Amino acid sequence: MTVLVIGGTGTLGRQIVKTALDEGYSVRCLVRNLRRGSFLKDWGAELVYGDLSLPETIPPSFKGVNIVIDAATVRPTDSYSAEKIDWKGKLALIETAKLAQIKKFISFSTVDAAQNSAIPLLDLKLKLVQALEKSNLNYTVFQCSGFFQGLISQYAIPTLEKQTIWLLGDMYPAAYIDTQDAAKIVIANLKEQSSEKIQNLVGVKNWTPQEIVQICERFSGEQAKISYLPSFLLTILRLILRSLEFTWNIADRLQFSEIKQQNKVVTRTNDNLLTLEQYLQEYFSKILKKLKETSYQQQNTDISFL
Numbered sequence: 001m002t003v004l005v006i007g008g009t010g011t012l013g014r015q016i017v018k019t020a021l022d023e024g025y026s027v028r029c030l031v032r033n034l035r036r037g038s039f040l041k042d043w044g045a046e047l048v049y050g051d052l053s054l055p056e057t058i059p060p061s062f063k064g065v066n067i068v069i070d071a072a073t074v075r076p077t078d079s080y081s082a083e084k085i086d087w088k089g090k091l092a093l094i095e096t097a098k099l100a101q102i103k104k105f106i107s108f109s110t111v112d113a114a115q116n117s118a119i120p121l122l123d124l125k126l127k128l129v130q131a132l133e134k135s136n137l138n139y140t141v142f143q144c145s146g147f148f149q150g151l152i153s154q155y156a157i158p159t160l161e162k163q164t165i166w167l168l169g170d171m172y173p174a175a176y177i178d179t180q181d182a183a184k185i186v187i188a189n190l191k192e193q194s195s196e197k198i199q200n201l202v203g204v205k206n207w208t209p210q211e212i213v214q215i216c217e218r219f220s221g222e223q224a225k226i227s228y229l230p231s232f233l234l235t236i237l238r239l240i241l242r243s244l245e246f247t248w249n250i251a252d253r254l255q256f257s258e259i260k261q262q263n264k265v266v267t268r269t270n271d272n273l274l275t276l277e278q279y280l281q282e283y284f285s286k287i288l289k290k291l292k293e294t295s296y297q298q299q300n301t302d303i304s305f306l
Contacts, residue, residue: 002026003190004065006052006093007072008045009037011149012108015183016069017045023187030061052089053080062100067190068093069106074121086124094128094135104190105139107132111175111200113143129198140189142201146176148279151212156283159216159224166229167209175202175267178274185271204267204275215277219284 003020007013008029020027021044030050031037041047048061052072062068070093074085090107097105109125110116117123132139158165182201189199213224 001066002028002064003067003069004028004030004061005045006030006050006068006070008040009033010071010073011147012144012179012182013071014040015179016071016186018043019180019183019187020069021045025067025187025190028061028065030058052085052092055089055092058089058092059096059099062096062102065100065102067104067106068097068102069186071108073108082121082124086121087127090128091131094131094137097137098135103138105132105135105137106186106189107139107141108201109141109143111143111145111202133197139197140194141198142182142186143198144177144182145200145202146174147182148176148178148274148276151176151276151280152283155209155212155216155224156220156280156287159213159220159222160284160287162222162225164225164227165213166227168229171209173206173208173211175200175204175206176276177201177203178279181271181273202267204269204271204273206267207276212276215280216284219281220288 003025005013005017005020005027006029008017009031017027017029017040027045029037029040029045029047031040031047032049032051034047034049037047050057050061052058070090072085072089074080074082094105107128109129110122113122113125117126129141132141155165157163181203185201213226216222217224
């Protein structure tokens with residue numbers, strides 16, 4: 001059975017590709033930069049050129065495909081607008097999937113998207129779910145809360161390097177999950193006959209930013225420098241960036257800080273998932289070990305001028 005993965009070079013997408021290959025699926029990746037996706041080819045995936053901003057490039061990748069997993073989304077640094085990628089491009093995917101009679105279509109959204117439709121990117125994801133409902137495709141939409149991998153640059157590295165961690169006073173807790181565990185859940189869904197079209201893809205516990213900082217301090221042995229940013233300053237910055245077309249995507253991502261949690265995220269209790277403590281403990285142990293080795297090598301290196 002052949003799986004077409006869109007967004008295979010992304011944080012979650014690459015783990016989906018690897019897990020699908022490990023499970024014996026034939027995997028094809030739609031990529032717009034073949035060189036950037038070369039590591040996927042090394043893993044055993046087939047690479048096919050395609051660009052969601054160019055709908056005419058999509059259909060050729062569907063030949064012989066049974067399942068589509070769309071893990072793509074616009075990046076803050078992309079020159080494309082979110083509407084072009086996360087709406088028009090995704091509509092082209094759905095229409096092509098219908099014509100190709102795809103057996104399963106998997107997409108991703110955000111927990112509490114319905115309560116935060118004022119955020120442009122989340123509004124597009126809500127519209128996409130509505131389009132899937134009307135498509136008559138067999139689909140599943142996974143609602144994500146956040147991934148462990150994103151916490152490294154946000155909390156772990158600044159703690160180690162004694163840099164300031166900027167927080168908002170009203171940031172709500174999130175049920176982060178490891179992308180490897182998330183990918184396993186997604187691929188397992190391909191064999192399930194569940195009638196549940198919308199599913200939460202979340203971890204075992206909701207974490208506040210302050211709790212994450214405390215874990216980083218405990219495992220790193222360093223005291224974090226925390227500063228709180230007034231919400232109105234972030235709003236002003238977002239409005240300025242939104243006034244410039246080439247920074248729209250950055251402005252939209254900044255608005256994610258304004259997400260309000262309407263319902264407590266239901267976490268997972270029956271899955272053998274990696275916990276945030278385990279993930280960060282492993283990360284810090286590896287980093288600190290490397291730092292000690294580097295320091296030892298520097299102290300015991302004799303420089304010869306012979």
